[in-house]
Amino acid sequence: MQRKSLAGTGCPVAETLDVIGEWWTLLVVRDVFRGIRRFDALQESLGIARNILARRLRALVAAGILEKRPYAERPPRYEYRLTEKGRALFPVLVTLMSWGNAWALPAESRKVRLVDAETGRTVEPLLVDAATGTPLDPRKLRLA
Amino acid sequence: MQRKSLAGTGCPVAETLDVIGEWWTLLVVRDVFRGIRRFDALQESLGIARNILARRLRALVAAGILEKRPYAERPPRYEYRLTEKGRALFPVLVTLMSWGNAWALPAESRKVRLVDAETGRTVEPLLVDAATGTPLDPRKLRLA
DNA sequence: AAAGAGGGTTGCATGATGCAACTCTATGGG
DNA sequence: CCCATAGAGTTGCATCATGCAACCCTCTTT
Numbered sequence: 001m002q003r004k005s006l007a008g009t010g011c012p013v014a015e016t017l018d019v020i021g022e023w024w025t026l027l028v029v030r031d032v033f034r035g036i037r038r039f040d041a042l043q044e045s046l047g048i049a050r051n052i053l054a055r056r057l058r059a060l061v062a063a064g065i066l067e068k069r070p071y072a073e074r075p076p077r078y079e080y081r082l083t084e085k086g087r088a089l090f091p092v093l094v095t096l097m098s099w100g101n102a103w104a105l106p107a108e109s110r111k112v113r114l115v116d117a118e119t120g121r122t123v124e125p126l127l128v129d130a131a132t133g134t135p136l137d138p139r140k141l142r143l144a
Numbered sequence: 145m146q147r148k149s150l151a152g153t154g155c156p157v158a159e160t161l162d163v164i165g166e167w168w169t170l171l172v173v174r175d176v177f178r179g180i181r182r183f184d185a186l187q188e189s190l191g192i193a194r195n196i197l198a199r200r201l202r203a204l205v206a207a208g209i210l211e212k213r214p215y216a217e218r219p220p221r222y223e224y225r226l227t228e229k230g231r232a233l234f235p236v237l238v239t240l241m242s243w244g245n246a247w248a249l250p251a252e253s254r255k256v257r258l259v260d261a262e263t264g265r266t267v268e269p270l271l272v273d274a275a276t277g278t279p280l281d282p283r284k285l286r287l288a
Numbered sequence: 289a290a291a292g293a294g295g296g297t298t299g300c301a302t303g304a305t306g307c308a309a310c311t312c313t314a315t316g317g318g
Numbered sequence: 319c320c321c322a323t324a325g326a327g328t329t330g331c332a333t334c335a336t337g338c339a340a341c342c343c344t345c346t347t348t
Contacts, residue, residue: 019248076313124275143178
């Protein structure tokens with residue numbers, strides 16, 4: 001019995017999870033965002049089994065989220081980089097991080113913040129309506 | 145070999161995925177957001193195996209994301225509702241939906257949109273810095 | 289008395305994960 | 319020349335998670 005695919009439903013949430021919803025996948029993407037690009041470094045950073053990491057990287061490359069490119073020949077060595085499609089996952093990681101800071105981490109823990117690389121100022125992410133700049137309220141919205 | 149827990153790393157993304165990162169979990173939450181609250185309705189809407197749905201609902205209740213409450217006695221019947229912690233997942237679902245619309249669905253498909261329940265106006269979600277209202281740019285941000 | 293409806297549970301077969309050991313290419317000593 | 323090390327995976331095996339279908343239990347309706 002194959003694990004059921006979520007693709008082909010037409011629901012954008014399901015289609016997305018079909019691509020990045022497997023165990024470890026988003027954490028691999030998170031680490032690549034942090035600048036970790038090589039197999040061994042990812043494996044050590046995540047503590048993931050090597051065969052699973054290999055499978056995830058293959059799938060992410062096949063999905064067009066990561067790109068595998070040589071950074072040395074002789075001996076052949078590869079690194080993984082985000083494509084535009086992969087960088088577009090940034091808002092997903094940010095909202096997951098926000099929720100984790102607010103609801104999953106113990107209250108007294110030092111939260112992970114997002115800071116402007118130039119000014120060092122802390123950035124507080126917020127989801128708004130692009131047209132009006134007002135925050136989204138789930139109770140006042142429907143899907144269509 | 146138990147599937148490795150992602151908890152206890154201190155990373156808010158990992159802690160979040162440890163709670164909602166399993167197969168089907170976020171789709172259950174999505175359906176509850178859409179107003180589907182009962183076991184059989186969820187099962188039919190998702191096409192998920194009944195034993196797995198039961199397990200996911202138990203876990204979501206244990207995590208404080210859903211609340212199980214009787215909507216009838218004699219015969220005893222239950223429904224699942226979002227808690228505040230669960231409603232806080234809305235931005236996660238919205239960013240997943242946006243990414244799916246942009247990158248996972250075929251270009252010609254009718255996208256799922258977010259509309260204002262009162263005015264019917266289409267809402268375009270955007271992640272900004274709460275302080276300045278400027279969109280977040282992954283290249284100019286660091287984690288700290 | 290029989291047939292749903294709602295909300296699950298149980299057993300079984302198969303897939304996905306975790307772990308450790310092993311491979312393969314190439315470079316750097318001694 | 320021979321061995322050790324590094325990087326990037328692959329292979330085998332054991333165990334967990336998922337999928338499916340059938341079943342259970344409590345009412346209510348016909």
